[in-house]
Amino acid sequence: MAKSKTFIQPLDRMAIALMLLLSLLIGFMILQGDAVSARVRNFSWQNQQIGAEDISFTLNFSRPMDTKSVEDNLKIDPPLAGKVSWAGRRMVYTLLTPAPYGTNYQVKLQGAKDKFVQQEGKNRVIQPFTGSFRTRDRVILYIGANPEERGQLVLYNLTQEQKRVLTPKDLVVMDFEPFPNGEKILFSARTTNNQDLLSAQLYTVTTGISAKFGEQAEPAAKVDLILDSKDYQNLKFDLSPDGETIVIQRGNRANPGDFGLWFMSATSHNSGEKPTLKRLQSQPGGDFMITPDSKAVAVAQGQGAAILPLQGDANKPLDFLPQFGLVQAFSKDGSQAAMVKFNTDYTRDLFLVTNQGVQRQLLKTTGSIINCQFDTASPTLYCLLTQLVSKEQYIEQPYVVAIDLKTAQQKPLLVLPPEQRNVQMSLSPDGLGLLVDQVVPQPNPTGSLPENMLKTDDGDAIATSSLWLMPLLPIADAATVEIRPEQLPLVGFRPRWLS
Template sequence: MTKSKAFIQPLDRVAIALMLLLSLLIGLVIWQGDAVKPRVRNFTWQNQQIGSEDVSFTLTFSRPMDTKSVEDNLKIEPPLAGKVSWAGRRMVYTLLTPAPYGTNYKVQLQGAKDQFARKEGKNRGVQAFTGNFRTRDRAILYIGVNPEEQGQLILYNLTQEQKKVLTPKDLIVMDFEPFPDGEKILFSARTSKNQDLLSGQLYTVTTGIASQASEQAQAPGRVDLILDSKDYQNLKFDLSPDGQTIVIQRGNKSNPGEFGLWVMSTVSDTSGEKPTAKPLKSQPGGDFMITPDSKAVAVAQGQGAAILPLVGDASKPLDFLPQFGLVQAFSKDGSQAAMVKFNTDYTRDLFLVTNQGIQKPLLKTTGEILNCQFDPSSPTLYCLLTQLVSKEQYIEQPYLVAIDLKTAQQKPLLVLPIAQRNVQMSLSPDGLGLLFDQVVAQPPTAPVSNSPLKTDDGEAIATSSLWLMPLMPIADTTTVEIKPEKLPLDGFAPHWLP
């Protein structure tokens, strides 16, 4: 008994000491726990680089907060308009417009109170917080025209004023479209020794830009063949907004009358095998565009526009709009589309069509509607149009216009030189700039050109310049005339990087 008693006593002393210590600590926590300042535990954009697809950030707090005091004391520099919503200790700030590119931002919070401080009459403010994030650089893509970069795809970073030639000299790029993360570009090209405009094959090339999902960027200029043209001509293509599907219009070389849409995934299956193109079994169609949800394709078919599913039975359209012959553009959320109606008097009408069934006329032109793009920042549609200035010689004059989608008010932006139909435009992802080119074709009287660069009409390109037009809200009443700026770059087919 004596040995057992002597063995237990030290353990008892240790246990009693621990109990006393824990009781003391608990007492201290209870006594001063309310005095601990609330703090921001997590800021979802901390040290992140965001793009136009990033529309909201979240602040998570350590304690329930007085929401009004947080909203009153939150500062973003430079300012970004937004709206606030709450879910418990989480505050979500949703931007009203995309954040301008090429900008560093600071988020600060100081002086906000927790939920119980005011009720208890205590001056318990949030621990001062500062967060940082930045937007992507302003960058553009174009096809070079100078002899040293003729037909090559070029990436130019406007923010850093840096230029990268992405594709090799032996490929003549004809069309391209960036993936949504900016890491790669999908493009069609033919070899420099082949003048056949229908011999293009599909490739991808890396840009050297890392997405948020990637730990590090791939080296720029790595070209991979995606789809050859051995048995089929690749006529046109479109890349889905999520970057996972390509739709290609192809023609059978051995049977010229056989052509249609093919679908191809950009993601390898679980077995690791390369994706292959498969025909979309539907009626032949004309121009086409993948819908914003990446699940269907809008295609000019017969006397109207059909919406065909990319998975399932494409012979049964999801929708058919008989009065419209072409979809020019979709809004980012897919709720609106700009559609063209071809009239019997050879004029064209542009309509705004919504998913609520509204069909609103926007304009009529005697020429063509070449391109339209929805502004991500405001209810505005930017369009590149032409109008006939001579019916006898069929001479067209292109011009740029902004259309207020609420009032259908038109605001002319720029009139371009007569007969320059080969203009292409691109609206920046933050809605603050419009790119366009001015292509100069070889005159008909000039000697036959060996230039590998051709317009969509098959004319040889002599040279081309790139222009940037800053944009202001259409409702702005200032009388300041905005003039485009000529960029120190020679090329055509400009396109903003997402």
């Protein structure tokens, strides 16, 4: 019987050669150890533009890292104080205070070590990494008071020193509030040929600013009417913190007793839909403010302050605080509120009220509590107040004070002339600047007033107004360093920062 022969096919030879090659490569890698160097795979703020709401960034690494070496070698220029936390290969850096606006930043990491390679006695370090991001420009808004911009809404970029008029000359802006992304402004205005302060209609206007870095912004100064005043007078309005809802205080022109709060979507007109206006079924109230979660509204109602839901039965308040007549401000997270108590001796108390039931008196004044704003960068409450200096003529002197919410320590920042009753204040989103206006009333105006004549909330004619910027420091630093306000080269009133 013939012997059988075994033939090795070409395909078999190729497979054997590949197996030998792979075996050699595996052996080589085992002898060499882990030679893959660590690197930063992703930086969440790379080439991004951030705002005060952005409080943390992440670094994702290709390998497990020696955490201490990363924390010791991480550099941010200019410095930003923060704290570090880890989840595997992911590091989170949380800012202690918002990053100052109008600044370019670099994040650098070099010299950090691989966790396991270091345990094996090797000194291999991470590939050097450099990332960059920037904060939004410092931008303010105000109502112009000079002849060229009288009554128009003006945007001024402090970082780039650029000015832009947003609204047309045939509208006299009365109040406004920016949307949270800064791309649009909600404002109320009357036409120049109508001196009726209760004829205001609601509009939106684009700012020409994009919320996201590198994206094309919608052209500036595009005005859209969103609510007319044919049947109802639009008295006051508030925009929810999420930019989704508008609450308006309205009065029926034909029936003065028909008075109350209405609400509507702030975004439906973007898609071309006609916004649906709904009545908040509740008792009539006074001043109001939407809560930080955008789901309810705080209203001065009767002998107290009620928190009413925007969805559901508003006749069943979520909370009612009978001892307080007004909610002056909420902290950003909604855990604290500054509330005003009206006393029988005509004085006013300012209280700090928390969601844990704490009620702590902060100050008492014989005048008014005009405005308060919580600082997002520190436990500080900034308040614009008045003090009664003459009972006979009832003259009030305005002043600005910073209150440390931990110690209740007060630090006066600015005292204004007694005749400056119509004062507005706005705290910057990064907590580093305070805007204040100084309105000069028209002395005994005679004859017919111009169609675009500006008026205060009290109906007094405005001659002119200046804007002042006060740099802010923590109360402890402000005690040793004197800070003075700087007059801006702008003529206007009712200033607001763009977030």
